[in-house]
Amino acid sequence: QSALAQPASVSGSPGQSITISCTGTSNDVGSYNLVSWYQQHPDIAPKLMIYEGTKRPSGVSNRFSGSKSGNTASLTIFGLQTEDEADYYCSSYTGSSTFPYVFGTGTKVTVL
Amino acid sequence: EVQLVQSGGEVKKPGESLKISCKGSGYSFSTNWIAWVRQMPGRGLEWMGVIYPGNSDTTYSPSFQGQVTISADKSISAAYLQWSSLKASDSAIYYCARLNFIGGPFDSWGQGTLVSVSS
Numbered sequence: 001q002s003a004l005a006q007p008a009s010v011s012g013s014p015g016q017s018i019t020i021s022c023t024g025t026s027n028d029v030g031s032y033n034l035v036s037w038y039q040q041h042p043d044i045a046p047k048l049m050i051y052e053g054t055k056r057p058s059g060v061s062n063r064f065s066g067s068k069s070g071n072t073a074s075l076t077i078f079g080l081q082t083e084d085e086a087d088y089y090c091s092s093y094t095g096s097s098t099f100p101y102v103f104g105t106g107t108k109v110t111v112l
Numbered sequence: 113e114v115q116l117v118q119s120g121g122e123v124k125k126p127g128e129s130l131k132i133s134c135k136g137s138g139y140s141f142s143t144n145w146i147a148w149v150r151q152m153p154g155r156g157l158e159w160m161g162v163i164y165p166g167n168s169d170t171t172y173s174p175s176f177q178g179q180v181t182i183s184a185d186k187s188i189s190a191a192y193l194q195w196s197s198l199k200a201s202d203s204a205i206y207y208c209a210r211l212n213f214i215g216g217p218f219d220s221w222g223q224g225t226l227v228s229v230s231s
Contacts, residue, residue, distance in 0.1 A: 001174075003156070032215070034216070034217075036217040036218070038157070038218070045207055045221040045222065045223055045224050046149075046157065046209075046218070046221055048217050048219050048220075051216070051217035052217070057219065089156060089157050091157075091159075091217075091218070093214075093215035097171070098171065098174065099173055099174060100162075100171065100214050100215065101147070101159040102159070103149075103156060103157045103158065103159060104156070105156055106156040
């Protein structure tokens with residue numbers, strides 16, 4: 001099972017919007033609405049930001065939005081803020097009983 | 113409040129054994145899955161496996177099958193990740209995370225356990 005493909009880095013200025021892509025296959029991202037996004041600041045455990053493709057857990061800012069088209073899921077951050085600078089990982093269910101999860105390669109978001 | 117608290121960092125030599133823990137609180141430990149995730153230095157997240165503490169049903173990533181053992185003790189709300197013979201390449205941060213169902217998100221994470229293996 002190959003990792004989902006994400007851009008290595010994305011940057012933007014405060015107040016701008018950025019979008020991070022997460023490309024899988026018809027066996028994972030394309031088949032299930034079970035993509036999650038995680039934010040990880042340095043030396044801190046990952047935090048769930050988006051689940052089931054578009055849903056936000058309680059307490060997560062509505063500046064974070066998830067979407068999907070075909071085999072590609074996306075995370076958009078609106079109104080970029082300095083505290084958004086972090087690594088972001090997507091994850092998808094694969095439907096496999098022996099390998100049910102795959103993570104993305106990770107994207108470093110830099111706020112200029 | 114859901115909490116997963118992991119055991120402290122470990123420094124080991126190659127060939128040694130190790131068992132790290134993850135204790136859950138604030139929710140029904142037996143009826144939620146626990147996953148283990150590896151993060152090697154400067155690298156991304158890798159799913160290692162999951163366990164259902166209620167009946168110890170366990171699934172391993174093929175990449176980790178035979179390399180580690182995942183177990184749980186529901187009586188004390190703890191899950192474990194263990195190695196019988198560590199290698200230098202096992203040096204990483206290991207996270208436990210909760211999920212409600214297979215396919216669901218990892219909605220709560222432990223703080224991570226740093227394992228360093230060096231001669």
